Amino acid sequence: MNAWRYRLCGLLLGGLLAGPAQGQTVNYDALDAAAQSAVDAACESWAIDEKAPDLAHWMASIEALCDAREQADRRTPAAQPGTPETRP
Amino acid sequence: MPPPLHVHIRRVIGPAVLALALLACGIETAAAEQRPVAGAGLRLGAKAMDRLRATAEDSAPVVDSYRKPDIRVSGGVGTGVAWLETDVFLGRFKRVSSPFVPGMSFWTFDEGVYVTRQGDRYAGRFHYFYEDTSGYGSDWPGPLPYDGRYMLVGSHIPADGPPASGIWAVEAGSRPHGFTPADQSYLASFEQRYHGQVARLREAQAGSSGGGLSFGQVLALGLGGLALVAADIPAVDAVEIGGALASDVLSGGQTSALAGVAAQKRQAAASGGQKAGAARSGGAVTDPNAAYRRETVRISCPSGVSNSIPLSYRTQQCKSAMIFFAETYACNRIDDMQRATARCTSACGNAQCRE
Numbered sequence: 110m111n112a113w114r115y116r117l118c119g120l121l122l123g124g125l126l127a128g129p130a131q132g133q134t135v136n137y138d139a140l141d142a143a144a145q146s147a148v149d150a151a152c153e154s155w156a157i158d159e160k161a162p163d164l165a166h167w168m169a170s171i172e173a174l175c176d177a178r179e180q181a182d183r184r185t186p187a188a189q190p191g192t193p194e195t196r197p
Numbered sequence: 198m199p200p201p202l203h204v205h206i207r208r209v210i211g212p213a214v215l216a217l218a219l220l221a222c223g224i225e226t227a228a229a230e231q232r233p234v235a236g237a238g239l240r241l242g243a244k245a246m247d248r249l250r251a252t253a254e255d256s257a258p259v260v261d262s263y264r265k266p267d268i269r270v271s272g273g274v275g276t277g278v279a280w281l282e283t284d285v286f287l288g289r290f291k292r293v294s295s296p297f298v299p300g301m302s303f304w305t306f307d308e309g310v311y312v313t314r315q316g317d318r319y320a321g322r323f324h325y326f327y328e329d330t331s332g333y334g335s336d337w338p339g340p341l342p343y344d345g346r347y348m349l350v351g352s353h354i355p356a357d358g359p360p361a362s363g364i365w366a367v368e369a370g371s372r373p374h375g376f377t378p379a380d381q382s383y384l385a386s387f388e389q390r391y392h393g394q395v396a397r398l399r400e401a402q403a404g405s406s407g408g409g410l411s412f413g414q415v416l417a418l419g420l421g422g423l424a425l426v427a428a429d430i431p432a433v434d435a436v437e438i439g440g441a442l443a444s445d446v447l448s449g450g451q452t453s454a455l456a457g458v459a460a461q462k463r464q465a466a467a468s469g470g471q472k473a474g475a476a477r478s479g480g481a482v483t484d485p486n487a488a489y490r491r492e493t494v495r496i497s498c499p500s501g502v503s504n505s506i507p508l509s510y511r512t513q514q515c516k517s518a519m520i521f522f523a524e525t526y527a528c529n530r531i532d533d534m535q536r537a538t539a540r541c542t543s544a545c546g547n548a549q550c551r552e
Contacts, residue, residue: 135354139542140320141362141420141549144352147320150288151310156267156278157287164278167285170316170356 135173137181148174266290266341268304275304279341282372283314296393297331303342311349311373319365319376321351322419324398326391345369348379348387350419352548362538362548364416364531381413381531388412413531420534494520498528510545518544 137145151157152175161168266279268290275290288309295301305325312318327345337343349365353376364379366387379387388395388411395412402415489509497503506523510516518540524530525537541550 135360136542136546138547138551139360140352140354141538143322143350143419144320144354144360144362147288147308147310147322147351150276150308151320154276154278154287154309155269156276160267160278163280164285164287166314167312167316170312170318171287171310174310174318174320174354 135177137174137177145178148178151175152178266304268340275307279304279306281341284312284372286311293325293327295327295330297327297329304340305342305369306347316356318354318356319349319351319367320354321349324348324350324416325369326394342369343371346387346391347373348416349376350416359539359542360548361535362420363535364413364420378535379413379416379531384411384413384416384531411529411531414529417526417529417531417534420538490516492516494523496520496523496527498524510550512544514544515541515550519550522550 137148140148151171157164157171157175164171264280266277266286268275268277268279273292275292276288277290279286279290286306286309289307290304291307292302293305295303303325306323308322310318310320311323325342325345325347327342330344345368347367347369349367351365352360352362353365354360364384365376366379366383367373367376377383399410399412399415402418403410488511490511491507491509493505493507495503495505504523504527506527508516508519508523510519518537521533522537522541525533538548542548545551
């Protein structure tokens with residue numbers, strides 16, 4: 110009986126803890142140039158990999174930005190004339 | 198590409214481990230005080246439920262205030278992460294010396310993302326301003342500052358909601374708190390209080406041509422990713438810069454209005470003339486997409502000065518947002534900048550009205 114109780118409790122707690130940490134989808138293009146550049150700096154930081162365990166609580170919020178950046182990169186045709194280059 | 202290992206840890210193992218840890222750390226005891234009701238499954242006592250809720254709400258680990266940041270220095274630039282009790286900053290750091298206390302210097306946020314425990318993010322360029330602590334000694338070991346103030350130029354990206362661009366003020370310390378949108382009056386009083394450091398920032402961002410710029414304009418240039426000092430403009434007034442900035446930003450870089458202003462100024466300086474012209478677009482550019490409409494609008498500011506700004510748009514909504522954006526930047530309406538970028542995002546899908 111106790112085992113089932115703990116399993117249920119674990120599920121509840123897991124849901125509660127995981128919920129707020131999930132980052133909502135971000136539109137990278139909706140960010141101004143300063144924010145885009147800052148997201149680039151954060152997502153390219155060595156710390157994002159090497160300090161991942163220490164950043165676990167915030168990782169979903171950070172990853173949402175990095176994922177958005179990656180998607181924007183895929184959407185942007187490299188040869189489109191007139192497209193401002195915001196990243197190296 | 199498969200997600201990295203830490204993603205799996207967070208998504209799969211992390212919550213389970215945390216939950217088990219919580220159980221091991223006390224929920225078990227609290228739950229045991231409540232007798233289970235036959236056939237009704239688990240039933241926690243009030244004390245256990247309170248603890249459960251509190252733990253869930255406070256799930257961000259509170260880091261020791263004195264935990265040193267992990268900063269790696271290469272070529273004078275620091276990169277890494279700083280823990281600020283329940284928040285983190287990830288990105289670049291820069292070393293800033295105190296103008297008040299000889300020998301005092303701290304690592305300060307430069308460019309990166311500040312993430313709160315609730316998942317709010319502030320992304321952009323941070324500018325740090327020292328408080329005058331020369332009157333009282335300090336044995337603060339650093340390496341981050343314990344007081345002073347940051348101005349952030351960039352975006353607030355809430356955990357749940359659309360981002361907002363603008364200029365934000367926040368107190369530095371063991372945990373910067375209270376990111377506040379900086380309006381024109383705030384910026385004016387800030388400039389008065391930190392005038393020496395503001396002057397240095399103006400010089401760094403705008404060089405000798407920045408004399409006529411307000412503090413807000415200097416900061417607002419950052420929203421477009423511009424530093425006038427790189428444009429090498431001999432002397433220019435704020436209205437010209439605002440108009441040129443709006444032209445360049447709205448055309449998605451197709452015009453070179455700032456460069457045009459620079460060339461015009463250099464030419465005027467060379468010929469001994471001082472005539473100041475309006476910001477010009479970079480001339481005709483072949484539009485690769487026939488769906489775009491091109492138009493030049495004239496923006497008139499309350500000061501009486503006007504600017505011609507080229508627009509390239511596909512929808513009327515985006516055009517309206519562009520005009521509002523152009524007026525805001527050209528006329529230096531700091532208070533409207535956040536609204537202008539919000540309108541651009543809503544109408545054009547881009548904070549700077551680039552469709």
